[in-house]
Amino acid sequence: MPRPTTPEEVLQAFKDGNQRFVEGNLQRREFIKEIEETCNEQHPFAIVLSCIDSRVPVETVFDMRIGELFSTRLAGNVVNGDVLGGMEFATNFSDAMLVLVMGHTKCGAIKGAIGNVEYGNLTGLVEKIKPAVELAKSEHKDGPEPGSNEFTDLVGALNVQLAVKQIREQSPELRKMEEKGDIMICAAMYDISNGKVTFYDRE
Numbered sequence: 001m002p003r004p005t006t007p008e009e010v011l012q013a014f015k016d017g018n019q020r021f022v023e024g025n026l027q028r029r030e031f032i033k034e035i036e037e038t039c040n041e042q043h044p045f046a047i048v049l050s051c052i053d054s055r056v057p058v059e060t061v062f063d064m065r066i067g068e069l070f071s072t073r074l075a076g077n078v079v080n081g082d083v084l085g086g087m088e089f090a091t092n093f094s095d096a097m098l099v100l101v102m103g104h105t106k107c108g109a110i111k112g113a114i115g116n117v118e119y120g121n122l123t124g125l126v127e128k129i130k131p132a133v134e135l136a137k138s139e140h141k142d143g144p145e146p147g148s149n150e151f152t153d154l155v156g157a158l159n160v161q162l163a164v165k166q167i168r169e170q171s172p173e174l175r176k177m178e179e180k181g182d183i184m185i186c187a188a189m190y191d192i193s194n195g196k197v198t199f200y201d202r203e
Contacts, residue, residue: 003045007184010045010098011199017063018197026063038067045069046098047090049163051077055192056104062197070096076109076159077101078128079166088173091183099174099183101163102197103156104190106149110156114146132159153189160187161200 004010020026047070050058058064058071070090072083079101090096103110112122113129136155137146144150164187168175177183187200 003043004097007097007181011184011186014046014062014098014100014197015199018061018195020063021061022195027065029065031066034066042067042094044090044094044096046100047072047087047096048100048102049074049077049079049083049087050102050190051075051104051107051109053104053107053192056102056190058102061190061195070094075122075125076107076113076129077103077163078109078125079163079170080128081170084167084171084174087167088171091177092173097183099167099185100188101160101167101186102188102190103160105153105156105192107152107156110152110159114152114155129155129159132156132162135162157189157200160189163187164200 004013045068048058048062049072050056052073052075058073059069062069070086072086074080074083087099091099109126110129110132113126113133117123117126132155135158136143136151140154144154164185167185168178174183174185178185189198189200190196191198
């Protein structure tokens with residue numbers, strides 16, 4: 001696949017890759033060749049913040065090759081200073097053009113935030129997700145019942161969109177790059193039941 005040259009082309013490459021994944025029509029891979037081509041330099045065109053969930057292998061669900069994307073994985077795909085630093089490196093110093101935050105359905109970290117889980121360092125992590133829980137309760141009063149999978153997925157979708165908002169608010173560098181059109185920052189949700197990714201373009 002030729003390297004995309006604009007943020008819009010990168011986003012389309014992600015959509016096309018997920019479509020191939022869902023259809024079971026993945027690109028033919030030559031791993032040894034990919035390793036040889038990237039052993040001295042890399043030119044990823046995107047960075048993805050996703051959850052640690054074992055059912056969400058980012059490179060696979062987007063049908064990406066070695067060297068095509070940076071991947072940051074944290075439970076609940078939460079944003080912190082270290083994550084932002086990685087995004088700033090990927091975009092400003094390595095020419096990545098897309099910053100994608102991707103959550104997934106039936107997320108355990110989301111369920112932990114809904115259930116007010118308290119356990120070691122996990123307590124602080126789920127606190128970062130609770131604004132999405134409160135938003136779901138306040139803005140979707142007639143929506144799914146708390147505790148249901150539907151409510152979990154609603155919170156997950158709100159969580160990725162709030163993460164995009166945090167990125168813009170907490171990283172002036174990334175916000176300026178997006179305003180100039182050098183990068184795109186967007187959110188997505190992966191459905192673990194069918195492999196499909198829903199994108200929230202430019203939320």
